[in-house]
Amino acid sequence: MNMVNFGLPNLSGYGFYLSIGAYATVSLIFYYYPNLLHRKKILKEHNFVVVSHRGGSGEHKENTVSAFEHSERIGTDVIELDCHITKDGQVVVSHDNNLLRLCGVNKLISETNYDELPDLLEEQGDDIFMQKSADSLSRTVSSSLISNSIQRRSQEDCKKPHKIPLLEDIFKNFPNTPINLDVKLNNDNLIQKVSEMVAKYKRENITVWGSFNEKVTKKLFKLNPNVGIYFSSAGCAKLLFLMISGLLPFFRFKETHLEIIMPNRILKNRRLIPRGYIALMILIKTFFIRKSFVEHLKKRGILVYYWVLNEEEEFKHAIEIGVNGIITDYPSRLIHYLRDNKHVHSHIVRPNKN
Numbered sequence: 001m002n003m004v005n006f007g008l009p010n011l012s013g014y015g016f017y018l019s020i021g022a023y024a025t026v027s028l029i030f031y032y033y034p035n036l037l038h039r040k041k042i043l044k045e046h047n048f049v050v051v052s053h054r055g056g057s058g059e060h061k062e063n064t065v066s067a068f069e070h071s072e073r074i075g076t077d078v079i080e081l082d083c084h085i086t087k088d089g090q091v092v093v094s095h096d097n098n099l100l101r102l103c104g105v106n107k108l109i110s111e112t113n114y115d116e117l118p119d120l121l122e123e124q125g126d127d128i129f130m131q132k133s134a135d136s137l138s139r140t141v142s143s144s145l146i147s148n149s150i151q152r153r154s155q156e157d158c159k160k161p162h163k164i165p166l167l168e169d170i171f172k173n174f175p176n177t178p179i180n181l182d183v184k185l186n187n188d189n190l191i192q193k194v195s196e197m198v199a200k201y202k203r204e205n206i207t208v209w210g211s212f213n214e215k216v217t218k219k220l221f222k223l224n225p226n227v228g229i230y231f232s233s234a235g236c237a238k239l240l241f242l243m244i245s246g247l248l249p250f251f252r253f254k255e256t257h258l259e260i261i262m263p264n265r266i267l268k269n270r271r272l273i274p275r276g277y278i279a280l281m282i283l284i285k286t287f288f289i290r291k292s293f294v295e296h297l298k299k300r301g302i303l304v305y306y307w308v309l310n311e312e313e314e315f316k317h318a319i320e321i322g323v324n325g326i327i328t329d330y331p332s333r334l335i336h337y338l339r340d341n342k343h344v345h346s347h348i349v350r351p352n353k354n
Contacts, residue, residue: 023246024246027246027247027248027249027250028246030249030250031246031248031249031292031296032292032296034249034296034299034300035299035300037249037250038252038300040299040300040301046077046349046350046351046352047324047347047348047349048319048323048324048325048348048349048350049077049078049178049305049324049325049350049351050075050076050077050078050325050326050328050331050334050335050338050350051076051077051078051079051080051180051305051307051325051326051327051328051331052067052068052071052076052078052079052080052328052331053080053307053308053327053328053329054067054080054081054082054095054329055067055068055070055071055079055080055081056070056071056076056328056329056330056331056332057329058310058328058329058330059329059330059331059332061120061162062095063081063082063093063094063095063164063165064120064162064165065162065165065169065170065173066162068081068170068173068174068177071331072174072177074331074332074335075335075353076331076335077178077325077350077351078177078178078179078180078208078325079174079177079178079179079180080179080180080181080182080327081093081167081170081179081180081181081182082094082095082181082182082184083167083181083182083183083184083190083194084097084109084110084184084185084190085109085110085185085187085189085190085193086109086110086112086113086114086117087110087111087112087113088113088114089189089193090114090166091166091167091168091190091193091194091197092109092114092117092164092165092166092167093164093165093166093167093170094109094164095182095184096109097109097110097184097185099112099117099118102120102121102164103117103118103119103120103121103164104118104121105118109164110185110187114166117163117164119162119163120162120163120164167194167197168197171197171201171203172201175201176206177206178206178207178208178351179203179206179207179208180207180208180209180230180259180327181194181198181207181208181209181210182209182210182211182212183209183210183211183216183220184211185213185216186211186213186215186216186219188219191216191219191220191223192223194209194220195220195223195224198224198227199224204224204226204227207227207228208227208228208229208230208256208257209227209228209229209230210229210230210231210232210255210257210259211232212232212233213232213233214232214233214234214235216232217229217230217231217232217235217255221254225254228256228257229254229255229256229257230255230256230257230258230259231253231255231257231258231259235253235255236258236260239258239288240283240284240287240288243287243288243293244283244287248296249296253300253302255302256301256302256303257302257303257304257305258288258297258302258303258304258305259304259305259306259307259327260284260288260304260305260306260307261281261284261306261307261308262289262306262307262309262314262317262318263281263282263284263285263289264285264289264314264317265311265314266281267281267282267285289306289321290321291320291321291322294321294322294323295322298322298324303324303325304322304323304324304325305323305324305325305326305327306318306321306323306325306326306327307326307327307328308327308328308329309326309327309328309334310328310329310330310333312333312337315334315337315338316337316341316344319345319348338350
């Protein structure tokens with residue numbers, strides 16, 4: 001993240017207030033017209049993508065081949081998945097390192113050889129990103145919570161035995177499918193192997209990767225700057241500071257995507273949420289969930305995805321703001337919504353799969 005250099009005069013008294021006013025004016029001008037400072041990046045022909053969160057975890061068992069096949073079959077544009085590394089160095093697709101929720105065994109993937117990994121449970125508990133009821137919210141906060149109409153996961157899918165898949169097998173079985181890849185741990189072997197596989201299967205142009213961990217994000221970018229990368233948690237915090245201070249237009253970023261929680265539903269149930277978390281959600285809603293902010297980033301070639309949205313009112317709100325993608329547990333629901341509301345969202349152009 002580099003700042004565009006400007007020299008400021010040494011002013012005092014009324015000059016101080018004049019300089020503040022001048023700064024605010026210049027900041028606003030470059031906020032609404034960022035290409036006066038930054039070269040406009042070439043954007044793709046489409047302007048919106050449907051992203052299946054963990055393959056569509058509300059419709060199939062998360063992060064499994066059957067979930068990814070289902071996402072492909074219904075016409076999802078991008079599959080979002082997570083990866084860890086086993087004790088014997090195999091990169092696997094899983095959100096959790098601990099196997100308790102997924103497999104009923106209190107062991108870590110990082111301390112288990114791949115061949116020793118147990119099958120996934122038929123019925124898995126919800127984690128903090130998948131809980132969908134007010135009861136679960138009282139225990140922990142979620143991005144997919146408090147949904148009033150929850151589709152049951154496929155009963156047929158629940159009865160099938162599933163093994164945690166290898167990332168390489170996903171790359172082999174879905175060679176042309178864009179993937180949004182979350183590297184969960186700051187493990188150099190994991191990071192190196194993911195980078196090598198992305199290059200081996202020539203996926204640089206159809207992969208976006210990153211991590212909540214800023215150290216992982218920096219390592220990924222250093223290994224292959226040609227792969228799209230999203231802001232880490234620390235990167236989002238910097239964005240928030242720059243937005244509040246008016247400095248946003250004057251900084252350059254390596255990141256190509258911003259993937260941010262849309263906190264509207266969480267804030268409707270704020271009595272169940274810790275105060276510090278409420279304050280963060282209010283800041284995100286105030287400064288990130290706004291059309292001008294999304295437009296600013298889009299003009300600079302940074303694509304914006306909101307997560308995890310599961311209800312039609314959320315889809316509508318996000319699309320009206322102008323996001324480039326919605327990450328959802330229910331891709332079928334989002335795809336049906338888009339088809340049924342073409343007349344409302346006529347500006348949307350999704351990728352051509354032909």
